[in-house]
Amino acid sequence: MNAITAPGTLTPPSHDSAAIDLAGIGIEIFAQIEALAALSEDGPKLTRIFLSPEHRQANDRMMGWMRAAGMTARVDAIGNVVGRYEGDHPGAPVLLLGSHLDTVRDAGKYDGMLGVVSAIACVAALNRARKRLSFAIEVIGFGDEEGVRFGTTMLGSRAVAGSFTDDLLERTDHTGKTLADGLIAFGLDPQTIGDAARSRNDILAYLELHIEQGPVLETKGAPVGCVTSIAGASRFEVDISGRAGHAGTVPMSARNDALAAAAECIIAIERRCASEPGLVGTVGQLTVAPGAINVIPRHVRFTIDIRAPDDAQRLRAIRDLESEISFIRATRKVGIDIRLIHELKATPCAPWLMKQIGDAITAEGLPRIDLPSGAGHDGMAMIDVADIGMIFVRCAGGVSHSPAESITIDDAEVGARVLMNVIRNFTPGKTP
Numbered sequence: 462m463n464a465i466t467a468p469g470t471l472t473p474p475s476h477d478s479a480a481i482d483l484a485g486i487g488i489e490i491f492a493q494i495e496a497l498a499a500l501s502e503d504g505p506k507l508t509r510i511f512l513s514p515e516h517r518q519a520n521d522r523m524m525g526w527m528r529a530a531g532m533t534a535r536v537d538a539i540g541n542v543v544g545r546y547e548g549d550h551p552g553a554p555v556l557l558l559g560s561h562l563d564t565v566r567d568a569g570k571y572d573g574m575l576g577v578v579s580a581i582a583c584v585a586a587l588n589r590a591r592k593r594l595s596f597a598i599e600v601i602g603f604g605d606e607e608g609v610r611f612g613t614t615m616l617g618s619r620a621v622a623g624s625f626t627d628d629l630l631e632r633t634d635h636t637g638k639t640l641a642d643g644l645i646a647f648g649l650d651p652q653t654i655g656d657a658a659r660s661r662n663d664i665l666a667y668l669e670l671h672i673e674q675g676p677v678l679e680t681k682g683a684p685v686g687c688v689t690s691i692a693g694a695s696r697f698e699v700d701i702s703g704r705a706g707h708a709g710t711v712p713m714s715a716r717n718d719a720l721a722a723a724a725e726c727i728i729a730i731e732r733r734c735a736s737e738p739g740l741v742g743t744v745g746q747l748t749v750a751p752g753a754i755n756v757i758p759r760h761v762r763f764t765i766d767i768r769a770p771d772d773a774q775r776l777r778a779i780r781d782l783e784s785e786i787s788f789i790r791a792t793r794k795v796g797i798d799i800r801l802i803h804e805l806k807a808t809p810c811a812p813w814l815m816k817q818i819g820d821a822i823t824a825e826g827l828p829r830i831d832l833p834s835g836a837g838h839d840g841m842a843m844i845d846v847a848d849i850g851m852i853f854v855r856c857a858g859g860v861s862h863s864p865a866e867s868i869t870i871d872d873a874e875v876g877a878r879v880l881m882n883v884i885r886n887f888t889p890g891k892t893p
């Protein structure tokens with residue numbers, strides 16, 4: 462335990478969250494979510510990718526809201542937007558709040574944005590009440606959590622956590638631009654990414670509010686939940702090289718059809734991942750070349766996303782699939798290259814933070830529901846620099862990564878009230 466979080470060095474704030482007026486906070490949150498949803502490369506769909514013009518517009522919008530909430534606001538060395546609300550004394554340690562501002566393609570408008578906007582709304586309420594706490598609050602809008610543009614995820618939070626590695630600068634997007642090119646075009650210097658890194662010594666905890674992206678809270682009739690852990694994830698890029706040929710003349714027995722081989726691999730992935738509870742596998746992207754109706758496919762590239770709550774379970778499934786894919790390679794006489802492009806271990810939420818989240822939920826007169834997260838979150842990176850806690854908000858049908866993603870204003874308000882309650886009663890520390 463370092464000096465800052467030793468008990469007694471910070472006086473816990475008064476337990477009077479009731480003194481902070483949160484009336485209408487759900488409406489305020491919804492209005493800002495709607496404003497952000499309009500910042501898209503393909504409106505009326507919502508797609509906002511890392512270091513894009515829409516990302517810059519979102520950062521500008523966030524800095525305006527952060528400053529209006531009494532914070533200083535800046536963009537850090539990798540493009541995250543960071544607001545800071547000072548504590549009751551200079552140089553106070555920081556409670557980090559936040560989530561991500563980037564989206565998947567044709568996304569819902571709450572995944573990520575709800576956590577950033579709710580955190581700002583809580584700080585705005587503290588500011589209106591002229592409340593200062595014994596710690597500073599920083600709100601981070603991470604620029605890349607989904608990994609849509611460069612394939613590997615959590616680039617923003619990895620830079621903050623100090624786990625960004627320079628090889629990532631060479632990752633390319635679908636146009637062939639590297640991450641370094643993207644940073645320069647955004648007005649940033651790839652050589653200074655290290656400046657975004659924070660030290661564990663000045664962070665008390667990282668706390669994220671996020672939609673559940675699953676059906677558990679809705680099934681249990683609960684508006685909010687306390688996250689226990691985040692499933693570990695591995696992402697791969699697979700290249701299959703066969704032989705192009707005339708669709709009308711090459712006998713079936715003489716083909717090296719890259720797409721048929723890919724199809725066999727994809728069914729093997731689905732079959733293996735469906736064989737164990739908790740294990741999930743998805744092939745979300747696939748390209749075919751040359752892509753003509755009357756040519757036997759020469760090359761296929763597809764992605765694999767494999768997750769499990771338990772790392773050994775995930776790694777066992779990966780080993781099994783690697784041997785199945787080797788068998789397909791041999792029997793179909795094609796080339797198959799599998800590249801790991803991203804991996805983050807299963808991440809536990811800190812019991813001491815879970816207790817404070819649970820207390821905040823019950824203080825709102827609600828049942829405490831603890832649940833794991835199948836979706837990935839920035840806390841998987843932030844665990845390298847702080848203990849993490851997450852508050853989940855119910856979403857309709859558990860639907861996410863889809864324009865059908867939706868929550869109610871009431872649930873947005875409950876989520877913000879729970880977040881505010883954790884903030885007002887936050888006591889740094891370790892497992893109770």
Ligand code: HGY
Pocket residue numbers: 606607614835836837838
């Ligand atoms: O893919 C995920 O789980 C997250 O939404 N980035």
Ligand code: MN
Pocket residue numbers: 565572607862
């Ligand atoms: Mn997402």
Ligand code: MN
Pocket residue numbers: 561572573606671837838
């Ligand atoms: Mn998310």
